[in-house]
Structure formats: structure tokens, C-alpha cells
Amino acid sequence: MENNEDIKPSNFIKNIIRKDLAEGKNDGRVHTRFPPEPNGYLHIGHAKSICLNFGVAEEFGGRCNLRFDDTNPLKESVEYVNSIKEDVKWLGFDWGEKEFYASDYFEKFYECAVQLVKDGNAYVDHQSPDEIKENRGTLQEPGKNSPFRDRTPQENEKLLEQMKDGKFADGECVLRAKIDMSSPNINMRDPIIYRISHTKHHRTDEKWCIYPMYDFAHGLEDSIEGVTHSICTLEFEDHRPLYDWFLEKLGVFHPQQIEFARLNLTYTVMSKRKLLTLVQEGYVSGWDDPRMPTIAGLRRRGYTPESIRNFSEMIGVSKANSKVDFAQLEYCIREDLNKKAQRVMVVTDPLKVVITNYPEDKEEMLDAENNPENEADGTRQMPFSRVVYIEKDDFMENPPKKYFRLSPGNEMRLKHAYYIKCEDVIKDENGEIVELHCTYDPKSRGGWTDDGRRVKGTAHWVSVKHAIKAEVRMYEHLFTIDNPDRRKKGEVFTDNVDPESLKVVTAYAEPFLSEVQPMTHYQFLRIGYFTSDKDSKPGKPVFNKTVGLKDTWAKKQASSG
């Protein structure tokens, strides 16, 4: 029976692999790869791909390569290489003893290009970029053959060598595959194999001034590494015939390309270009801003690797374009942190409560459990005294029905402390409530009496005398609408950024929170999960709101009000 719970959901890619295995393809090997281009930070959509590729390899006893698809030095850098490695590692995946780089195969790519030329399958085209574009045709009309299309293999071989040797300027000519300028698939209209770019590469430096295009390089990379199942996103479906064409013409090991739908999430954007815009135009503080859907952002927000892996498993894999509700991601982090996060008391919007019958000078330490979900986490001690803060929300002068919290003449429990009863409401000259006078029941120490009294409401609190101040960054969705790409004429997607998606508050916390290690997860009791930020300094903790607790009371209020 318990096996049933461990069965992971199936998907069409696993079905293909199972079938291949059953048919004895690839000698029973399963080999995948995760091939990021180091031109930006990884985001939650990449996490889906990482989990898929590494997950499938693991499930079928295969391997998964981490490979940097670094064929365009203009856009790539080591900064991105390093961030990608860090993120993949953090997610919990191990790519083995070596990492792979397309740039390690540049020599091999060149040899393959020479072979294509010799076989009459490629030619050097001296048309200008504009001419090439012009002659490519349109979606409805076929393209026109280049006037250089019929150069002899000997001539092409010589020209290709000159390209490699830097005899030409950028854009002066390209190497093209000789396929079919009238193909209904535009990718097959003599696609470019090599372009000239006198650009320094972050790994090969100035060794090369010609760089291979994706379509030529990618299948070869897969082939060289013995990849069996080359999993990519839907937009490459049109490229598959080309992927296959190169491998066939070259007569090398032929991996199978399989496409799946990339992840979309509500209330955020996922394209590298848009994420870059958010960073460059200052809508966020950087790639790791906790509102960003980047791995680095989610990590800083307080998401755990387990929660993201679980999310990836949960949402499944298919070929249908879809948009997953952000609430599903939030469910995953709540589920994980509920088991792990220590509970602490932090008041974010304080209301002073004076307990008039509690001795002026008295202080006492009270036991508080660290996590009701895990008794092994033990207890800690919290100082209590005559004046405490509670949340403003936890008091109402004229409460609606079913309000369990504090109100005039009513009793409420201070968690782990005492029952208190509101005797008096103190207001300032504007009528604003500034302070509550309450009495406590000494017999309720620990928050319980055996007299059958029903005190339904329980609130968190901190002792004013002992509390420390903490900076708490309250995050909401970065965008005001679930689909940030929906916009009126003349608007851009950044017009949908919510200027209030970050609110910084000064909160009052239990004293032991004064010194926190960054990246520690807590549950602020009755509020949500919070994670200490790297900006924390000794005595000056900073917390990021990871996600709020479910709040059925607030929901009920909103729907009835």
C-alpha cells in the first residue's frame, strides 16, 4: 500500500522513454541534459526543466549533463555561468564530475562544417544580412536562392577556412546549409551554420572569430555527449527537422528531440528579456529580489529546494500551453515550511496592552513550543511582563459576530501566557485607540485553566520591555493582475507592476531573534512564514515575508464585507 504514495505521476515524456527502453533503443541507456545559455539568471521555468531532465535520468537509472550552450559570446558571461551552477546545485542536483560546454566542441563543430561543405551540403554566402533576410521569403511565399548557392565544394572549403582565419569582417559572409529555399518550414530555408563575430569568448578568448548557430551546434552537442532524449520547449518543434537533418547528413549518433510546454505562472513574467527589463529599469533591486521568479529571488524570498522540486513534480509535463496558479507554488512552500519552520512571536502592527493587575516590576519566563508539528524541536522561553504588544487586528471595539479575539469585556488568550480581559480602551484626542487596559487571570498561566472556561481566541504578543525591533519586508505579487502581459494600447508590461508590492515595516519580536543567521525560516505565529535576509546585522535582523498563512477569517471578512 505504501508504495502507492511513492508513485510519481506519469507524463508523455516518461511514456516515450519507457517505450524506448522496452524496445531496447540506445542499449537501454537514458541520458538527458540541461542546456542553459549563460546569458541570464535561471527562473522557476528553468527549475521545471531541471527537475524534469535530472528527475527522468534518475528515475530510469541514467545520467543528466549540465551543459552551457555558450555559442554566442556577445550575450554570455561567467557571472551567469556561476549563478547557474549555484542555482542547480542549490536545487539539489548533481551533475557529476564535470560540467559540459558547447565551447569545448568548437573544434569538432568546425570539422563537421567542413564535412558538410565537402559533401556539397553547405556553402559560403556573401549576401548582406539584408539580402539574406529579403531572400528568405515570408510565411506565405517561398524564398529565393542565393547567387552564391552554387559555389563549388572546393571554393566553399577555401572560403570557410578564410572565415575561420579572420579574413572577413563581421557580417561579410556566413556559412549556410544547402537545404531548400522553398520549404514551408522557414527553418529549412538554407539556415545559417556559422556567422562571423570578432568577439572575445568568456572561455575560448580570441581563438575563434566564427561562432556556430544554435541549430547546428545543439544537436551535435547532444550527439557528442551521447544524449538519448533531448528535451526542450515547444518553440523548437519547428526546428526538429533541422536538428534531424544535420545529424543525418553528418552520419553521427542521433538523439531524439522531445518538446514540452514551458511553465507560465500567474502574477509574474518568465521571459529573460522581461526579467532583465525589471532589473535594468529598477522595478526590483536585482536578479535576486524576493519578488522575482528567479531561483535566486525565490531562494531569498524563503522558498526551499524541496518546495520547488515538489512543485515541479506536482504541475506535471505536457504539450499544452498553460498558466499555473501562483497559489499552487505557495501551497508547496507552506507545506514544506509547516514541518520545518520554528514558530516565533512577532507583532507587526502593535497595539499596547497594559495588564493593570500584573505587578509593575515583575517579569517571568514562559515556555513556548517551537513547532507543534514536531515535538522534537522542543521549547524555548519567552519573557512576559506588565506591558505587551498585540496586533491591532486582534482587538475590535465593536466586533462582528464570531469575532473570537479581544473586545471590551471579553477574554482572549495570550498564547503560552495568560487569559486577559479588556477593561478599558484608551484613545487619543482624535479618537484613535492608543492603549488597552486589561486584567489577567494568574490561574491561567501557560494559557490554560481547567475550569471549563471557553476562551476561543488566541493571540501572539511580545513583552514591550523585552521586544527587539526587526525590519520586516512584506512582499506581495510584483504585478497587480494575474496576466501582466495584458495591457492597453500604448502600455508596456511594466505598467502593471504593483508599486506597493513591497512594504517595509518595523515589527517587534522576541528577543532571541536579535541575532539571526541569514536564510533561516520562521513562522511568525498566525501571520506567515518569514525568512531572515542577508541584509541582517547583529542586533538588526531583517526578514522577508515568504508567504502568508492561510487566513480563513480574513477571507470570510472580505467576502461578507
Next chain:
RNA sequence: AGGGGUAUAGCCAAAUUGGCAAGGCAUCUGGUUUUGGUCCAGUGUACUGCAGGUUCGAGUCCUGCUACCCCUGCCA
């Protein structure tokens, strides 16, 4: 003279060779609770995009539609 894809509940998404349409998220309702959290139990007329056809039987097979997504970088 276009090509390539996709359609199963509000959102994801399963469904051996055709055989009673899984599961999760969200929602709502109870119960438990020293967190209005967690947990537990329950909660859905899904004409499986539409219209036909084959069949004892169709989400699965056939025909014809419709809607949406992707493709005209010397990006990946």
C-alpha cells in the same frame, strides 16, 4: 504557397491494445485545535473545444469544423 502544435472542472493534469473520466491546487461545508495555521472528513449535473461517423461500447478510431499558441535573428 504556408508550416508546426494544442484543446479533459476556476487552474494544472492522468487515463495499457476503445471498457464506470485518476490525482493535486483553488473553492465551499463540517470536525479537531492554546496559531481563524496544521490535521481529518466531506464538497463538482466535467454534454473530455464543436458537428457528424464507426462500434455493444469512443477522451481514445474516422471525417469535417472552430479557437488558441509558435515560426520570416548573422539569438537560444
